[in-house]
Amino acid sequence: MxxxxxxxxxxxxxxxxxxxxxxxxxxxxxxxxxxxxxxxxxxxxxxxxxxxxxxxxxxxxxxxxxxxxxxxxxxxxxxxxxxxxxxxxxxxxxxxxxxxxxxxxxxxxxxxxxxxxxxxxxxxxxxxxxxxxxxDGLPVKFSGEKPTLILYHIDQRGFISMISRLLDANGYNIARLALERSRRKGAAITVCEVDEELTDDLIASLATTIPMLKTIRVVKTF
Amino acid sequence: MSFQYLHELIALAESRKVSIAQVMLAVEEEQTGRTSEQILQQMEKQFTVMEASARKGVEQPIRSRSGLTGGDAYLVKEYIEKGDTFVAPSTLRAMSYALSVSEVNAGMGCIVATPTAGAAGILPGVLISILDSGKYRREAIVMSMLTAAAVGLVIANSASISGAAGGCQAEVGSATAMAAAALVEIGKGTPQQVGHAVGLALKNSLGLVCDPVGGLVEIPCIIRNGLHAITALAAADMALAGVKSVIPPDEVIQVMQAIGQEMPLSLRETGIGGLASTPTGKRLRESVFGKSD
CATH class of the missing domain: 3.30.1330.90 (D-3-phosphoglycerate dehydrogenase; domain 3)
Structure with a gap:
């Protein structure tokens, strides 16, 4: 729906x-x-x-x-x-x-x-x-209705597990998660929608904890 | 708790012995984690915007941004005041309010999309007219907007509310069904009667094409909002009288989608076919945009 x-x-x-x-x-x-x-x-x-x-x-x-x-x-x-x-x-x-x-x-x-x-x-x-x-050429789908993380990173084993553990530890529920990559171990974008408002603290800890992350953007439509 | 089809929505209301609006409120609370007070407060805010847009064009003539249309809400109001009308004045007032909202919209003024901007006149048209009647409390009217929302959700998820995807039946047709549903619930109808009002209103809109002149949300969108406000009132009365939609409302919604898919692209909000393709339609387009490029 x-x-x-x-x-x-x-x-x-x-x-x-x-x-x-x-x-x-x-x-x-x-x-x-x-x-x-x-x-x-x-x-x-x-x-x-x-x-x-x-x-x-x-x-x-x-x-x-x-x-x-x-x-x-x-x-x-x-x-x-x-x-x-x-x-x-x-x-x-x-x-x-x-x-x-x-x-x-x-x-x-x-x-x-x-x-x-x-x-x-x-x-x-x-x-x-x-x-x-x-x-950026990858088939990612999102609406911005829920707080949405757009994560630019390198495709590497363990990435999704790190993201989900960090979000869980900070009290976030993942509503939707999708990873698209250009090729194995290549440039990738992960889109993650959560139920709770995203804070600067969380963004900072994502940036410092996850090495393969290149850029983080937050999207929320009004 | 959730619903995808009208029969599920009606069954939820019946089994819990509550109104459709209350089912919608409970689902909204569950889905968003917000309280019913917060949700109703936001609805009230939307109703305030609706009311302002409904009264604006009745108080003074409004012209559209293109200059092609405007002033019709004011004309109808003046005509009502002369006191000799075929349709009852209170009903005609719903028409003038609906026209006003659509005129404000065409002037790039502020409106509430219900479910879309092209069809935004119909629900406020009928709701402000019954607010004026003094018979219903403002809170009850705001609550009925949740009934309209529930019906709109069913249509949007199983068919379409986009003129580009499903033609005008998906916009004005959906809005008429939503408004009729809201009225039946305010009129103390049963959830079944709400369903029949949706079926009746939507059947009367099937096949309506989206053919705006110059691609502008003006001709024929504005007058369709005015006339369909009256259709919504009539469909609500029909359902409250006990008239049933012989084709079940969910099947009417399904067939609206099927009809939309069979409509040629020229009749789905491209401003190419239908009224847009008439000699006058083309001339008006050129008067706004110059010769087509």
């Missing part, structure tokens, strides 16, 4: 005009920013399906930009995202693309900071609900 909460249906409180094309798009942009974890300087959006056909009418372009700028679905500033982007030095581009077999409302986000860049494909499923389909 994709929808779990009464507030998936009654809500979100949002700036119009479309829950899938505006609110969902803000959330996708916002997730991309959180995964980048740094001030973005350039972003490219590749839109497919209904997103590509109707993005201007729904303000999908402004909504995606607003999310990348760190705004949320409720923010009255969503319609001004282009002006805020110009003022903050964020450059951007939109184009159409066939991304493959995804939900009709799907977008690829290529987001860059001064040092790093990420690639993310996400779908807006309806009612403002979103799901990431791919991150």
């Amino acid at each position: 994709k929808y779990h909460s009464a507030f998936d249906i009654i809500g979100p409180i949002m700036v119009g005009p479309s829950s899938s094309h505006t609110a969902g798009a803000v959330r996708i942009g916002n997730i991309a920013r959180q995964v980048l974890g740094e001030e973005p300087v350039h972003v490219t959006f590749h839109l497919m399906g209904s997103f590509a056909e109707t993005y201007r009418g729904h303000g999908t372009d402004l909504a995606l930009l607003a999310g990348v700028l760190g705004l949320t679905t409720e923010s009255e500033q969503v319609p001004d995202a282009d002006r805020i982007a110009a003022a903050s030095g964020l450059t951007y581009g939109f184009s159409q693309a066939n991304l493959g077999w995804f939900h009709p409302n799907t977008v690829e986000v290529l987001l860059k900071s001064k040092q790093h860049s990420i690639q993310l494909i996400a779908s807006s499923l309806g009612g403002g609900k979103v799901e990431v389909q791919e991150l």
